[in-house]
Amino acid sequence: MSAPPPSLGRRMVRHYLSRVLFVVAMGLVLVFFALPMLWLVTAPFDADPSLTVGWPDWTLANFAQLAENRYALGSLRNSLILGVGTMVLVLALGSLAAYALSRVRIPGRDGLLYALLLLSSIVTGTAAMVPTFQLMTQIGLINTQIGVILVLAGGVLPTVVFILKDFMDSIPKSYEESARLYGASPLQILTHVVVPTARPGLAFVAVWTVVQVWGNFLVPFLLLRTPESQPAAVLMYTFYTEGGQPDLRLLSAFSLVFSVPVIAMYFLVNRRYGFRFHGGIKS
Amino acid sequence: MxxxxxxxxxxxxxxxxxxxxxxxxxxxxxxxxxxxxxxxxxxxxxxxxxxxxxxxxxxxxxxxxxxxxxxxxxxxxxxxxxxxxxxxxxxxxxxxxxxxxxxxxxxxxxxxxxxxxxxxxxxxxxxxxxxxxxxxxxxxxxxxxxxxxxxxxxxxxxxxxxxxxxxxxxxxxxxxxxxxxxxxxxxxxxxxxxxxxxxxxxxxxxxxxxxxxxxxxxxxxxxxxxxxxxVAGFIGSTPMNLVEAETADGGVRVAGAIAPLPVGAQGAVADGAPVVWGARPEYLRWSTEPVDGGIEAEVSVIENLGASVLVSAHSGEVRLQLVVAEDDEPSPGDRGWVVATPRRSLLFDSESTDLIG
CATH class of the missing domain: 3.40.50.300 (P-loop containing nucleotide triphosphate hydrolases)
Structure with missing residues (x-):
């Protein structure tokens, strides 16, 4: 025996009820993710920021106070050095390695890539904290930006090689073969053909690397011992009041200044290079 | 250059x-x-x-x-x-x-x-x-x-x-x-x-x-x-008819009938040899009257090629295809004779598949 079909009225009620519940649920999810963002854009302008989101008592005093901080501006510069340095190193080495891995047949290539990917999480990870510190002390790179750049680059390179190799696999070989037939040298093929066609992939990797480095706390915290050389992500850790409470005025203002470059970079790179692929291959 | x-x-x-x-x-x-x-x-x-x-x-x-x-x-x-x-x-x-x-x-x-x-x-x-x-x-x-x-x-x-x-x-x-x-x-x-x-x-x-x-x-x-x-089968917009056959009585026994011996093979093959007989559909003729050396067959399928049609005709187990001008187009089920020209047909060795003539 089957239940009689629900009447039109009941179906309407059920329909609207489910719509309302859906919207409410989505609203809650939205609020959950939007609150930290709201805090980030309101708290820096609040004369007395707290950990709650509220209508701010508008002021720019927090930024003035930040400007007076001895290390704030320098730390941003340090972050930039680390980010750009790592990016340049990673792009140069990663693109060459990825190109070679994509075009040359090596037995056990995929296994090698997966092993590297797995190990990379250890190199920059917490597990290798002590050996990394010792290694850098031994070779005299402790408390230098170069040391941090090398460790960070080592950490992201496997992932970068993995992503770029995949990207270069998708570039038809006939581009390079065509250039080769006209007598282009391997270096010319790389600069005239491979890099320009792989540019969206390289742009993505560049941005991704900078973001990774910009937000990395552990490695620079371990390896840089003086506040003058520390990047922004580490400096934030020192923003306490004399009473030992987090200094929310400084923290909030600094957080905003800290996030703006990354967002700006995304838009800039997207406009200039575009995360897209325009084909010249008829298929 | x-x-x-x-x-x-x-x-x-x-x-x-x-x-x-x-x-x-x-x-x-x-x-x-x-x-x-x-x-x-x-x-x-x-x-x-x-x-x-x-x-x-x-x-x-x-x-x-x-x-x-x-x-x-x-x-x-x-x-x-x-x-x-x-x-x-x-x-x-x-x-x-x-x-x-x-x-x-x-x-x-x-x-x-x-x-x-x-x-x-x-x-x-x-x-x-x-x-x-x-x-x-x-x-x-x-x-x-x-x-x-x-x-x-x-x-x-x-x-x-x-x-x-x-x-x-x-x-x-x-x-x-x-x-x-x-x-x-x-x-x-x-x-x-x-x-x-x-x-x-x-x-x-x-x-x-x-x-x-x-x-x-x-x-x-x-x-x-x-x-x-x-090569014979690969070249040509309609594939060449290639039929297992046997030389007999100074001709080729194709599907029971004796087709004339291809010009190139004359004197190159003895009677009773197993061969593959080849003829392009374009070089075969359809006749509604009995013809000496013609292969009697029944039309099974007709495919339109525009100004001509491709006729598939069966003679027993053997299927032959031929191109017929649109005016002489037969209908499926018709019986008639497929006529080959000795100058335009070929014989291949049935063992090595090489051309005899």
Whole structure:
């Protein structure tokens, strides 16, 4: 025996009820993710920021106070050095390695890539904290930006090689073969053909690397011992009041200044290079 | 300009698979030469070996009077148009055409001039600033051709030049390609799996199978005197009728009837020999009256070809196809006689599949 079909009225009620519940649920999810963002854009302008989101008592005093901080501006510069340095190193080495891995047949290539990917999480990870510190002390790179750049680059390179190799696999070989037939040298093929066609992939990797480095706390915290050389992500850790409470005025203002470059970079790179692929291959 | 000569050319892949297996072929200076065969027959591998994109395992390759077997692709004086055209997506049409000149360190000014000249010769004016993605398939192909001929190569290689075009455009491009080749007089080798394309374009055709040459000859030779049943079946827009038969009474016993002995086989085969009898559908005639030497058959299927129809007729187990003009079109179920001309039919050895005559 089957239940009689629900009447039109009941179906309407059920329909609207489910719509309302859906919207409410989505609203809650939205609020959950939007609150930290709201805090980030309101708290820096609040004369007395707290950990709650509220209508701010508008002021720019927090930024003035930040400007007076001895290390704030320098730390941003340090972050930039680390980010750009790592990016340049990673792009140069990663693109060459990825190109070679994509075009040359090596037995056990995929296994090698997966092993590297797995190990990379250890190199920059917490597990290798002590050996990394010792290694850098031994070779005299402790408390230098170069040391941090090398460790960070080592950490992201496997992932970068993995992503770029995949990207270069998708570039038809006939581009390079065509250039080769006209007598282009391997270096010319790389600069005239491979890099320009792989540019969206390289742009993505560049941005991704900078973001990774910009937000990395552990490695620079371990390896840089003086506040003058520390990047922004580490400096934030020192923003306490004399009473030992987090200094929310400084923290909030600094957080905003800290996030703006990354967002700006995304838009800039997207406009200039575009995360897209325009084909010249008829298929 | 230069001739191409391969001597016992072998391309062996790791694992022992031979893509090209002992090919001896000479392409004359200025000739339009087709490599024809089904997919996987080694025709593209042979082309790429000539280009230098595949290393040659054994044998030698000569272009003009130079041995280029072990030269880099850039040193061979060859240009190639790839099946996917491989136009650089980040360069405009002019830069694409001028790219070979850039490698040869020609200055930017002369480079642009040559690109414009060559482009105009291939009716690309007004498109010089476009990116490849903004061009139609036909235009992309012409850009690829312009880039290939911009440096006046001695040898032009084309990998499936027409396969990426629409059917209608393909006919236009075919004529255009032939005109261009005649105009430049450049030795041209092209790869195709489409026999109609090879017959229409080439001065000579090399038919390949499993890395080996089956036959090299003019389109007419390959069409009318195929050296074996493979070539016979591969060439022709409607496949040749190939029927197991037996010589008897000075003729050929095909499906119970005695067809006249092909002219070429007269005196070359004794009575009672097992053979394969071959006749192209275009060369068979349909008769509603009994004809001496005709094979009685019943029409089963009719396919319209426009001005003619392709008739499939059965005589017992044997199926014969023939092309009939639209006015004489029979209907399915009709009985009649399939008549072969001795001058236009062939006999093959049933064992080796080679042509007897």
């Amino acid at each position: 230069a001739a191409i000569t391969t001597t016992a050319l072998v391309k062996e892949y790791p694992g022992g698979v031979r893509g090209v297996d002992g090919v001896d072929v000479t392409v004359a200076d200025g000739e339009f030469f087709a490599l024809l065969g089904p997919s996987g027959c080694g025709k593209t591998t042979l082309l790429r070996s000539i280009a230098g994109l595949e290393s040659i395992t054994e044998g030698t390759l000569q272009i003009g009077d130079r041995d280029v077997t072990h030269l880099e692709p850039g040193e061979r004086g060859v240009a190639m148009v790839f099946q996917d055209y491989a136009l650089f997506p980040h360069m405009d049409v002019a830069d694409n055409i001028a790219y070979p000149l850039k490698i040869k360190r020609v200055g930017k000014g002369p480079r642009r001039t040559t690109a414009t000249e060559v482009g105009e010769g291939l009716s690309l004016h007004g498109l010089m600033q476009r990116r490849p993605a903004q061009l139609s398939g036909g235009q992309q192909q012409r850009v690829a051709l312009a880039r290939a001929v911009a440096t006046r190569p001695e040898v032009l290689l084309l990998d499936e030049p027409l396969s990426n075009l629409d059917a209608r455009l393909r006919l236009e491009a075919r004529t255009f390609l032939k005109e261009l080749q005649r105009e430049l007089g450049v030795t041209t080798v092209f790869v195709t799996h489409d026999q109609a394309e090879a017959l229409a374009l080439a001065d000579r055709i090399a038919v390949m199978k499993a890395g080996r040459l089956q036959q090299v000859g003019t389109p007419r030779e390959v069409f009318s005197r195929p050296v074996n049943t493979f």
